[in-house]
Amino acid sequence: MKVGQLIKKYRHKKGYTLEELSKLTFLSLSYLSKLERSDRIPPFATLQTLATALDFDITKALNLKKAEPKTEGDNDIIIYRSEHHERTSEQEDGYILMPLTTGYKSKAISPFLMEVLPGQTKDFTHDAEEFIYVLDGDVEVMYKDTTYEMHQGDSAYLDSRHVHKFINESDKNAYLISVNYMYRKF
Numbered sequence: 394m395k396v397g398q399l400i401k402k403y404r405h406k407k408g409y410t411l412e413e414l415s416k417l418t419f420l421s422l423s424y425l426s427k428l429e430r431s432d433r434i435p436p437f438a439t440l441q442t443l444a445t446a447l448d449f450d451i452t453k454a455l456n457l458k459k460a461e462p463k464t465e466g467d468n469d470i471i472i473y474r475s476e477h478h479e480r481t482s483e484q485e486d487g488y489i490l491m492p493l494t495t496g497y498k499s500k501a502i503s504p505f506l507m508e509v510l511p512g513q514t515k516d517f518t519h520d521a522e523e524f525i526y527v528l529d530g531d532v533e534v535m536y537k538d539t540t541y542e543m544h545q546g547d548s549a550y551l552d553s554r555h556v557h558k559f560i561n562e563s564d565k566n567a568y569l570i571s572v573n574y575m576y577r578k579f
Contacts, residue, residue, distance in 0.1 A: 401429040402446035418446050419520075422425075427558045436486060438519025438553065438573070441503060445575055451503070452492055455481050471495065480508070487514035488559070493520040493570075513560040522551040522574040531568030533560040 394402070404414055411429075415422040420439065428435055428443075434455060444451040467487075480491045488510040494500075507525075509532055525534070526548040527531045534541045534549060536557045543549065551557060555574065561567045 394453075395432045396434050397429045397431045399449070399454050400425075400443055400447070403443075403449045404429075404487060407447055409447075409511045414443075414446065419440050433480065435513070436506070436517065436519075437490060437523065438517055441451075441573060441575060442520060448504055452495055454491065455490070478506075480506075486559075489566075490571075501575055503573045503575065505571050505573075507559075507569045509559045509561045509567040509569060511561050511564055511566070514558045516556050516558050517553065518556050519553045519573070520575070522576065523551050523557075524570075524572040524574075525549045525551070526570040528568040528570060530561065531563060532567045532569065533562070534558075535560060 404411070407451050409417070413420055414420075415425055418425075420442070426470050428439075434440065440454055442459055444454065471494055478491055478493070479497070480489050489508040489510070491508070493504040493506060506528075509530070524541075527543050527545050529545055531542070531544050534543055534551075534557060536549075536551055537555050540560070541549065559567075559569075
């Protein structure tokens with residue numbers, strides 16, 4: 394199922410109008426309408442907000458080709474084996490994500506491997522806190538109006554409600570661990 398259809402399906406399942414979902418998520422009515430008609434995966438933060446508000450697992454919308462893997466453990470631990478890791482398709486926004494777990498539904502944190510392509514990402518703002526760890530490469534993090542150089546082994550913790558983006562001035566992809574903490578429950 395295409396991401397727009399999935400969003401619409403879960404909005405109807407919750408009984409929300411576009412106007413109600415707009416008020417709940419602080420996303421504009423026109424943007425939500427456009428998302429429901431689109432085949433493109435929205436920015437991760439937007440998808441995470443919608444998945445939380447509409448109560449669906451974000452991995453369903455990431456268009457991953459592999460079947461949902463069988464995880465090990467019980468409700469208190471999930472073991473997600475490396476053979477199940479799969480990257481999302483390249484985003485027009487300058488990055489690629491790879492989920493590092495499964496079953497994001499009803500979880501407060503969302504860990505991903507983030508591949509920052511040469512150039513820069515779009516500006517991000519989302520209702521969360523974020524932890525970033527640079528695994529490989531060099532990136533600049535533009536946060537509010539200040540640029541911070543980050544190198545392998547550096548980390549940052551930030552309030553994602555403020556504008557931020559990643560800049561990769563090299564000709565190689567940079568690799569980050571990105572963990573978003575969604576403290577707001579709908």
